[in-house]
Amino acid sequence: MCVYEITGGRPLAGQLTVQGAKNSVLPILAASILAPGESVIHNCPDLSDVSATLDILRLLGCGVRREGHTVRVDASTLGESRIPDQLMGELRSSVVFLGALLSRCGGAELAYPGGCELGPRPIDLHLMALQTLGAEIEEEQGRLRCRWGPGMSGRELYLSIPSVGATENAILAACGCWGVTTIIGAAREPEIEDLQAFLQAMGAEVTGAGTSTIVVAGGGQLHPAEHTVMGDRMAAATYLCAVGAAGGCVRLRGVEPRHLTAVLSVLEEAGADVQADREGISIACAEPLCGVRPVRTAPHPGFPTDAQAPLMAALCGGTGTTMFVENMFSSRYRHVGELVRMGADIQVDGRVAVVTGRHLRGAGVRGTDLRGTAALVVAALAAKGTSQVSGIRYIRRGYQDLEGALSTLGADIKLTEE
Numbered sequence: 001m002c003v004y005e006i007t008g009g010r011p012l013a014g015q016l017t018v019q020g021a022k023n024s025v026l027p028i029l030a031a032s033i034l035a036p037g038e039s040v041i042h043n044c045p046d047l048s049d050v051s052a053t054l055d056i057l058r059l060l061g062c063g064v065r066r067e068g069h070t071v072r073v074d075a076s077t078l079g080e081s082r083i084p085d086q087l088m089g090e091l092r093s094s095v096v097f098l099g100a101l102l103s104r105c106g107g108a109e110l111a112y113p114g115g116c117e118l119g120p121r122p123i124d125l126h127l128m129a130l131q132t133l134g135a136e137i138e139e140e141q142g143r144l145r146c147r148w149g150p151g152m153s154g155r156e157l158y159l160s161i162p163s164v165g166a167t168e169n170a171i172l173a174a175c176g177c178w179g180v181t182t183i184i185g186a187a188r189e190p191e192i193e194d195l196q197a198f199l200q201a202m203g204a205e206v207t208g209a210g211t212s213t214i215v216v217a218g219g220g221q222l223h224p225a226e227h228t229v230m231g232d233r234m235a236a237a238t239y240l241c242a243v244g245a246a247g248g249c250v251r252l253r254g255v256e257p258r259h260l261t262a263v264l265s266v267l268e269e270a271g272a273d274v275q276a277d278r279e280g281i282s283i284a285c286a287e288p289l290c291g292v293r294p295v296r297t298a299p300h301p302g303f304p305t306d307a308q309a310p311l312m313a314a315l316c317g318g319t320g321t322t323m324f325v326e327n328m329f330s331s332r333y334r335h336v337g338e339l340v341r342m343g344a345d346i347q348v349d350g351r352v353a354v355v356t357g358r359h360l361r362g363a364g365v366r367g368t369d370l371r372g373t374a375a376l377v378v379a380a381l382a383a384k385g386t387s388q389v390s391g392i393r394y395i396r397r398g399y400q401d402l403e404g405a406l407s408t409l410g411a412d413i414k415l416t417e418e
């Protein structure tokens, strides 16, 4: 088994171009099936979740070619609308193929999606949105069979929680549905704006992404398009937290600062010197981070749940006390026990975790989800001595060459065979 061997205590310095956004590229790849012909997607990160999505596209009959960070998807030959359980189980966002297949083929058959274990991750809102638009959905032995019913048409639909995936599924299905769909209570995440930009380039009439009301005038003929995926705000947040933990001075390019307002303001409050401009973000940390006011995770533009674990790791080796309230997922403190093995002082009670900064020491620790494993890497960069961090397969889902990027910045990190 591969592990990261990390010796902490080396400040980070230099520049980094942030990878393309995982949470953006996955729905965009699914959207590429909406029109026959070849769509070209640039800035596709090299991640196992992207490879799994490309496998789904191939299985559906699409021609898929990858040249570096550009992926060409030819959806002319799409001939299948069923996705086998094993591929569905590999990643959560495979569920957006439901809306995309419904739009293009009028039906889809797939299993419940997989993804990181963060507590129950229902898809009731996805199904409700598709049913509101007139989809008939049957469930049999864990597989979902979905097709347009006679009442299919654009409608007003309301999401009781601003779910990112349900918003994306509703947009994709609405593109293939005659009439106007208005999604009220939509998620406002920047990745939905990126999906909208790709769909608009395909000729779709979608507006309002980035706000809580999205309007889709569906049923029009779409064509293939070319698009460059936005920078990954969660990878950027992780690198910023790494500098917060290890100290140093780093400039990140290829990421939009306005996507990270909540994270940047917390890091500033914790004592980091943060400068943002049109080309990127610079962070300098001369002293260990200090405790901040309570950090409550919330839908965008609130503090993102995906940055909770890396920030907690950065604060563990600092000074002062910080309270975290995790409002998005019920099992998102799985990194806490491992941070405690590195000497962290963290008290958890339900959704609340209270962190008091103190010196960390290197230890053998095991990651069990994507952001939690990244948090262990962040903590190891601050710890005295050497840590072995396992769970590399989770890192591969969301970070492109994390070890290479951190090495470039001066970290002592090696991928070794345990």
Ligand code: UD1
Pocket: 022, 023, 026, 092, 093, 120, 121, 122, 123, 124, 125, 126, 127, 161, 162, 163, 164, 165, 166, 187, 191, 299, 305, 306, 327, 328, 329
């Ligand atoms: C997306 C992101 C993930 C991020 C999360 C929250 C992708 C590929 N993943 O996940 O990185 O952590 O947003 O920002 O984009 N919910 C329901 N019923 C549903 C759907 C969701 O109750 O049908 C609940 C969830 O349990 C959760 C909340 O809504 O508590 C938000 O989840 P959602 O926004 O759907 O997350 P994902 O799209 O899965």
